[in-house]
Amino acid sequence: MIDTLRLTAEDALGLLERKEVSGAELHRAYLDAVAERDGELHCYLRTVDGAEGDGVPIALKDVISTKGVETTAGSQILAGYVPVFDATVAARCREAGLPVIGKTNTDEFAMGSSTENSSYGPTHNPWDPERVPGGSGGGTAAAVSAGLAPWGLGSDTGGSIKQPSALCGNVGLRPTYGTVSRFGVVAFASSLDQVGPVARNVRDCARLYSIISGRDPADSTTVDVPPVELPEGESLKGIRIGVPKEMNEAEGIEPGVTAAVQRAIEVAGELGAEVGECELPRSVEYGLACYYLIAPAEASSNLARYDGVRYGLRVDADTYYEMVERTRDAGFGDEPKRRIMLGTYALSAGYYDAYYGQAQKVRTLIAREHAAAFERFDVLVSPTSPTVAFKLGEKAADPLAMYLSDLLTIPSCMAGLPGLNVPCGLSGGLPVGLQLIGPQLSENTLFRTGHALERALGFDPVPERLR
Amino acid sequence: MTAGTVPGTVPTWEPVVGLEIHVQLKTRTKMFCRCANGFGGGENTQTCPVCLGFPGALPTVNRRAIEWTIKLGLALDCEIAPQAVFARKNYFYPDLPKGYQISQYDLPSCTNGKVLVPTPDGDHEIGIVRAHLEEDAAKTTHVGGRTGRIGGADYSLVDFNRGGTPLVEIVTGPDVHSSEDARRFLQLLRQTIVELGISDAEMEKGTLRVDANVSVRPEGSSELRTRCELKNMNSFRFVAQGIDAEVARQIAVYESGGEVVQETYDFDAGSGTLTARRSKEEADDYRYFPEPDLVPVEPPAELIERLRAEVPESPARRIRRIEAELDLDRAVVLVTGGLDGLWQETVAAGADRLAAANLIANRLAGVDGSAVDRAELAKLVEARDRIPRAALDEALAKVAEPGFSAAHYLAQEAVSDAAELEPIVTRILDANPGQVAAYKGGKEGLLGFFVGQVMKETGGKANARAVSELVREKLQ
Numbered sequence: 001m002i003d004t005l006r007l008t009a010e011d012a013l014g015l016l017e018r019k020e021v022s023g024a025e026l027h028r029a030y031l032d033a034v035a036e037r038d039g040e041l042h043c044y045l046r047t048v049d050g051a052e053g054d055g056v057p058i059a060l061k062d063v064i065s066t067k068g069v070e071t072t073a074g075s076q077i078l079a080g081y082v083p084v085f086d087a088t089v090a091a092r093c094r095e096a097g098l099p100v101i102g103k104t105n106t107d108e109f110a111m112g113s114s115t116e117n118s119s120y121g122p123t124h125n126p127w128d129p130e131r132v133p134g135g136s137g138g139g140t141a142a143a144v145s146a147g148l149a150p151w152g153l154g155s156d157t158g159g160s161i162k163q164p165s166a167l168c169g170n171v172g173l174r175p176t177y178g179t180v181s182r183f184g185v186v187a188f189a190s191s192l193d194q195v196g197p198v199a200r201n202v203r204d205c206a207r208l209y210s211i212i213s214g215r216d217p218a219d220s221t222t223v224d225v226p227p228v229e230l231p232e233g234e235s236l237k238g239i240r241i242g243v244p245k246e247m248n249e250a251e252g253i254e255p256g257v258t259a260a261v262q263r264a265i266e267v268a269g270e271l272g273a274e275v276g277e278c279e280l281p282r283s284v285e286y287g288l289a290c291y292y293l294i295a296p297a298e299a300s301s302n303l304a305r306y307d308g309v310r311y312g313l314r315v316d317a318d319t320y321y322e323m324v325e326r327t328r329d330a331g332f333g334d335e336p337k338r339r340i341m342l343g344t345y346a347l348s349a350g351y352y353d354a355y356y357g358q359a360q361k362v363r364t365l366i367a368r369e370h371a372a373a374f375e376r377f378d379v380l381v382s383p384t385s386p387t388v389a390f391k392l393g394e395k396a397a398d399p400l401a402m403y404l405s406d407l408l409t410i411p412s413c414m415a416g417l418p419g420l421n422v423p424c425g426l427s428g429g430l431p432v433g434l435q436l437i438g439p440q441l442s443e444n445t446l447f448r449t450g451h452a453l454e455r456a457l458g459f460d461p462v463p464e465r466l467r
Numbered sequence: 468m469t470a471g472t473v474p475g476t477v478p479t480w481e482p483v484v485g486l487e488i489h490v491q492l493k494t495r496t497k498m499f500c501r502c503a504n505g506f507g508g509g510e511n512t513q514t515c516p517v518c519l520g521f522p523g524a525l526p527t528v529n530r531r532a533i534e535w536t537i538k539l540g541l542a543l544d545c546e547i548a549p550q551a552v553f554a555r556k557n558y559f560y561p562d563l564p565k566g567y568q569i570s571q572y573d574l575p576s577c578t579n580g581k582v583l584v585p586t587p588d589g590d591h592e593i594g595i596v597r598a599h600l601e602e603d604a605a606k607t608t609h610v611g612g613r614t615g616r617i618g619g620a621d622y623s624l625v626d627f628n629r630g631g632t633p634l635v636e637i638v639t640g641p642d643v644h645s646s647e648d649a650r651r652f653l654q655l656l657r658q659t660i661v662e663l664g665i666s667d668a669e670m671e672k673g674t675l676r677v678d679a680n681v682s683v684r685p686e687g688s689s690e691l692r693t694r695c696e697l698k699n700m701n702s703f704r705f706v707a708q709g710i711d712a713e714v715a716r717q718i719a720v721y722e723s724g725g726e727v728v729q730e731t732y733d734f735d736a737g738s739g740t741l742t743a744r745r746s747k748e749e750a751d752d753y754r755y756f757p758e759p760d761l762v763p764v765e766p767p768a769e770l771i772e773r774l775r776a777e778v779p780e781s782p783a784r785r786i787r788r789i790e791a792e793l794d795l796d797r798a799v800v801l802v803t804g805g806l807d808g809l810w811q812e813t814v815a816a817g818a819d820r821l822a823a824a825n826l827i828a829n830r831l832a833g834v835d836g837s838a839v840d841r842a843e844l845a846k847l848v849e850a851r852d853r854i855p856r857a858a859l860d861e862a863l864a865k866v867a868e869p870g871f872s873a874a875h876y877l878a879q880e881a882v883s884d885a886a887e888l889e890p891i892v893t894r895i896l897d898a899n900p901g902q903v904a905a906y907k908g909g910k911e912g913l914l915g916f917f918v919g920q921v922m923k924e925t926g927g928k929a930n931a932r933a934v935s936e937l938v939r940e941k942l943q
Contacts, residue, residue: 063523073522081522084516085516085521087523182525183524183525185523186523187522189759190759190760191759220525220527221761297756298756298759301555301754301756305520305522305565305566307559309564310520320561320623348754349752349754352756
């Protein structure tokens with residue numbers, strides 16, 4: 001009997017290499033665990049029986065196209081849609097021999113911070129099923145923490161990998177924009193979307209990143225990626241860590257979160273890092289507002305293809321335009337509709353310069369502000385989420401409160417920078433996430449820093465109630 | 468009603484026309500995916516997730532299409548942008564699978580060019596505001612209903628084979644002031660495109676499409692009044708007819724005290740009439756923004772220079788050069804028919820300029836000039852009046868065949884002997900008293916009729932010039 005609850009991907013790889021277990025057996029073990037525990041958590045929208053590959057099984061967020069396996073992005077408008085092609089990341093996992101356990105739950109079109117916006121019902125946090133797992137990638141994050149997958153892929157537009165990892169107590173990387181192909185990933189906001197790995201520890205996260213990253217001819221925005229180094233040591237000598245004041249003192253950060261993050265920063269110092277203060281005033285003040293212009297603007301265009309003509313839901317009507325209206329009305333939930341309206345407005349003639357155009361300028365300022373900080377520091381740290389996991393329904397009726405969950409993750413996303421969430425302790429029995437931000441293509445530095453801290457902090461990623 | 472018919476009370480009206488020309492590039496693959504580009508294949512067979520707009524599919528730029536667009540821009544004397552940017556033009560229509568069209572918008576590849584159109588009263592300069600690259604929409608067929616449009620159709624069929632074809636849009640300034648100039652400009656533009664080898668540019672196949680923005684203004688004024696857009700004109704002749712019809716309509720509106728309302732019209736060639744489109748099908752606000760799935764196009768200077776070197780001498784310049792040796796009309800026919808090279812080389816091989824021009828322009832239209840042996844053609848030109856008409860016809864029909872030799876045809880002699888021809892001429896004139904009377908009454912064009920009858924009678928062996936002299940003599 002394989003204990004999937006504590007098995008890391010590296011452990012699983014060892015079992016496979018020593019032939020103590022076959023790929024099929026391992027895959028079966030995860031499907032069994034899903035059958036046993038996912039009724040309560042609802043991490044998966046569907047599982048895949050008899051998946052190909054004799055490597056470490058993987059969970060894929062349902063925004064990632066999988067050939068022959070329904071892909072809905074959490075939306076009714078894509079109900080029944082079965083892609084005829086694999087996303088590049090899915091193809092790379094397939095080539096690496098990773099069998100797919102299943103497709104994980106997500107806020108509809110990755111729009112949300114709690115997975116409550118999934119049109120297929122919410123996912124529950126394995127630490128406390130009355131609480132949300134974060135979002136939009138709550139399905140993958142909860143599955144990894146609950147032992148329903150050793151690792152998985154998420155997608156991050158403004159925090160959809162980092163924030164759920166923080167709330168579920170695991171490691172999630174939002175890579176540098178352009179390092180991982182977006183081809184075949186259902187688009188939310190193209191200039192921000194980035195696929196990334198979620199795992200139980202930093203080494204697994206780095207290993208999965210090495211599988212999925214690298215230039216893809218099918219995605220013109222991808223770049224060549226330096227070789228990934230699996231982190232080894234526990235020293236942080238030579239690493240300069242900056243603590244942006246605004247991101248650590250922002251209104252709304254819970255005291256328990258601040259305490260855990262402060263403790264982690266102290267540990268970093270003890271491990272040999274140089275720690276100093278810095279500032280990112282504009283990033284924090286304007287980041288969220290600009291994000292909610294740019295992301296909805298792009299979303300309003302990206303979601304235009306769901307018109308009922310070629311695939312997914314169609315609600316018939318007498319005329320074409322009526323058919324499109326009815327299909328979109330029935331197929332989209334409130335959050336996509338809200339963002340389509342916001343974005344359509346922001347791009348409209350006469351408003352473009354004031355909204356979308358202006359937001360793009362501020363985005364450049366945010367990138368410059370970060371670049372200036374990286375002249376003095378290698379890594380910037382802050383809480384990933386201002387709060388620990390909140391209760392289901394707590395923020396569902398208040399979009400603005402929900403948007404604030406991403407206050408600290410958004411600025412670096414706007415700047416195209418990589419960010420790593422590493423669990424750094426508990427507050428009220430719930431995980432707190434530490435966010436590590438680096439300059440572009442600094443993933444190896446983030447892995448090294450995260451790995452050293454993870455060792456020193458000794459966080460147990462298995463939810464207490466499942467131990 | 469004719470413009471300016473009542474001097475002093477109504478102004479003379481000047482047409483102000485800008486043209487928008489869409490050219491389908493004949494690249495091997497589509498603009499943003501690797502599907503085959505071109506006709507053939509059943510409906511929706513040349514498609515993939517990218518050109519069908521499937522979730523997550525991303526565009527990648529066809530480099531060849533970029534190069535060809537730059538090349539066209541250079542041929543049109545444009546500035547080439549060091550950085551061109553694709554944007555999304557957002558609107559809903561079933562032929563647009565992504566809900567947006569990817570098109571260069573505020574930063575197109577080519578801007579600020581011009582074409583000098585040779586006319587009898589000097590060169591008319593037509594400004595090229597821009598030439599930009601975009602993707603074509605799919606082909607829709609609306610079935611049922613009376614309009615043939617989506618509103619009122621029973622159902623619509625969409626063929627995505629055409630969707631994603633690279634399309635260059637060329638926009639002129641409001642510099643065209645007659646339907647004749649429009650026609651001349653389009654002929655030159657088409658020839659330029661064909662010579663660059665980037666498109667077949669055939670209106671009947673839709674690989675070249677022309678829309679016209681038409682307004683009128685009082686002669687001498689520089690104002691730009693409300694314009695109307697004409698679409699659906701599928702030949703240069705119909706473009707000219709459409710412009711004339713719209714100009715006349717607008718003049719009538721102004722002269723009856725009305726105002727022209729901005730509208731889009733379809734030109735119906737059969738009836739020569741304009742039909743306004745239902746404005747509901749027009750989207751007002753395309754919400755353009757830079758396409759985040761593509762990086763800007765930044766052609767290196769060396770590439771631009773290489774492409775510049777590949778651009779042949781412009782048709783307009785060749786027309787002016789050849790005009791000096793012939794006349795404008797013949798120069799235009801030769802150049803826009805792609806036959807001026809053949810003409811020049813045939814003359815160089817010893818043929819008479821004018822005779823060669825006439826023969827080539829009148830008899831070799833549509834023939835692949837490059838396949839013709841110049842020396843053999845020159846021999847035919849020189850022998851044109853000496854050999855029987857039938858022999859000349861047969862020779863010209865075969866002149867582009869490989870290994871063609873004129874010798875066999877040159878050996879045949881036409882009958883020029885008056886003694887032999889006279890009885891036949893007399894017989895023909897006697898048999899057609901009505902035509903003879905008409906000719907004598909001034910209808911001299913009937914000469915050709917009589918010559919033709921004699922040719923028929925002689926099986927094409929008579930010398931046409933000798934016959935016509937004889938006929939003229941007899942009817943004096």
